[in-house]
Amino acid sequence: MRGRLRRVPEVNFDGIVGPTHNYAGLSRGNVASARHRGETSRPRDAALQGLAKAAAVARLGVAQGWIPPQERPHVPTLRAHGFSGDDHGVVAAAARDAPHLLAQASSASAMWTANAATVTPSADAGDGRVHFTVANLRAMPHRAIEPPQTLRTLRAIFPDESRFAVHEALPASGASGAPGPFGDEGAANHTRLTRDARSGGEVPGVHLFAFGAQAGGAGPRPARYPARQTLEASRAIAARHGIAPARCVWAQQHPAAIDQGVFHNDVISVGNGHVLLAHEHAFVDQHRVLDDLDAALGGALRVVTVSSRDVTVRDAVETYLFNSQLLTLPDGTMALVMPGECAAHAGVARAVQAMLDDPACPVKRAVHLDVRESMRNGGGPACLRLRVPLTTDELAAVVPGCLWSPDRHAALEAWVRRHYRETLVPAELADPRLLDESRTALDELTRLLGTGPIYEFQR
Ligand code: SUG
Numbered sequence: 001m002r003g004r005l006r007r008v009p010e011v012n013f014d015g016i017v018g019p020t021h022n023y024a025g026l027s028r029g030n031v032a033s034a035r036h037r038g039e040t041s042r043p044r045d046a047a048l049q050g051l052a053k054a055a056a057v058a059r060l061g062v063a064q065g066w067i068p069p070q071e072r073p074h075v076p077t078l079r080a081h082g083f084s085g086d087d088h089g090v091v092a093a094a095a096r097d098a099p100h101l102l103a104q105a106s107s108a109s110a111m112w113t114a115n116a117a118t119v120t121p122s123a124d125a126g127d128g129r130v131h132f133t134v135a136n137l138r139a140m141p142h143r144a145i146e147p148p149q150t151l152r153t154l155r156a157i158f159p160d161e162s163r164f165a166v167h168e169a170l171p172a173s174g175a176s177g178a179p180g181p182f183g184d185e186g187a188a189n190h191t192r193l194t195r196d197a198r199s200g201g202e203v204p205g206v207h208l209f210a211f212g213a214q215a216g217g218a219g220p221r222p223a224r225y226p227a228r229q230t231l232e233a234s235r236a237i238a239a240r241h242g243i244a245p246a247r248c249v250w251a252q253q254h255p256a257a258i259d260q261g262v263f264h265n266d267v268i269s270v271g272n273g274h275v276l277l278a279h280e281h282a283f284v285d286q287h288r289v290l291d292d293l294d295a296a297l298g299g300a301l302r303v304v305t306v307s308s309r310d311v312t313v314r315d316a317v318e319t320y321l322f323n324s325q326l327l328t329l330p331d332g333t334m335a336l337v338m339p340g341e342c343a344a345h346a347g348v349a350r351a352v353q354a355m356l357d358d359p360a361c362p363v364k365r366a367v368h369l370d371v372r373e374s375m376r377n378g379g380g381p382a383c384l385r386l387r388v389p390l391t392t393d394e395l396a397a398v399v400p401g402c403l404w405s406p407d408r409h410a411a412l413e414a415w416v417r418r419h420y421r422e423t424l425v426p427a428e429l430a431d432p433r434l435l436d437e438s439r440t441a442l443d444e445l446t447r448l449l450g451t452g453p454i455y456e457f458q459r
Helices: 031-035 043-059 075-080 087-097 099-106 147-157 231-241 286-296 313-319 346-357 392-396 406-419 426-430 432-449
Strands: 011-015 064-067 117-120 130-134 164-167 190-193 206-211 248-252 269-272 275-279 302-306 325-328 334-339 363-369 385-388
Touching: 011 043, 043 064, 043 334, 043 363, 043 406, 064 147, 075 087, 075 099, 087 099, 087 426, 087 432, 099 426, 117 231, 117 385, 130 147, 130 231, 147 164, 190 269, 190 275, 206 231, 206 286, 231 248, 248 286, 269 325, 275 286, 313 346, 334 346, 346 363, 406 432, 426 432
Parallel strands: 011 064, 130 164, 206 248, 275 302, 334 363
Antiparallel strands: 011 385, 117 130, 190 206, 269 275, 325 334
């Protein structure tokens, strides 16, 4: 029955790490990506760490799902750049003549599903459906390859058009072919808050849209690194999804933070329910942003501000404290699921302990998880998941194979062990067998998850 108000908290859809996970140093402004450029990656460990994180969150009592990886190397991208012949020949020629392009076409970056799309639950959308706008990711060439597959994948996981609207990405360029107004990186720059800890997809929420700069040129902008999200893109998404303007708050990421490696807002703040955990230097005009949020929430907002005394912006980028998952548990309290890198930092430990000790703060549990392989490319626990608040009826309309169960978890672990390489260096991206291995693995995965054929190579 449609519209029945039974509570389901959000579902966290984790990106499964793809078989080509590697360190090519492709993301300017992402300190970890640059630092680990050329190092040996461990694809099997990376994927198993991701599956273990999803399992740990599921075992906390939080609904959990998966989004499959993309096909990489992406041969159609190489062909679009003029390489021709059979698929192996295309990879070999690209490796010889355009190794940087091959690295871009081989990145497993779709694992960071916080950048897959921006999601609006049905309670907030004009037409009562759950809306997704696929992110165009136009700021980084290796990520700009993702949107068409993301669209196909999300439409396969959320097929019922009477409940789900999966929109194409905003146009990446303007009429003249120059960069258009819309740079969009998805949910990494969007936080939905509600009046209390328990509200999921049924009650209306308030939307904090963070942007790096205005495409129109007005206002401050970072000097060193790119501002990936534009205000214009965030506004277009809110309008497209039919969110009431009174439920939207616009906040500019601090340009100085972007210049220190805060390339997405989820590197410096995280929210859940009525709680916002943020660094004191997250936003331009931060007091105004927090006042607007509190007003939109009817005075219910609880802010946990972390000061530079405990954690500098650089520390935030090193430890990824704010890239933790802040989750409502079945008992109504919250847990903070942090990357293992947070454990060793004294200031982070102090800030987290102060939060746990505050009786008025609903965060009662702190958990550290190992997602080291992803962290070394600048992706923490929160980057690896797309939050989708749903009603029970909407949950029932999700392709069941993409929802977590102990059996599917075990099957996925076995699948990773069967197909993934232990190690990979960027030079090995030239190996045509990697293409075959990847396709064999993904072909099997679509059967395991029950998505049907979603990849170009399956056509
Ligand atoms: O877009 N890294 C990703 C990390 C994305 C993290 N996501 C969130 N913060 N939500 C990026 O910079 C590195 C790939 C490489 O260098 O090979 C990369 O794409």
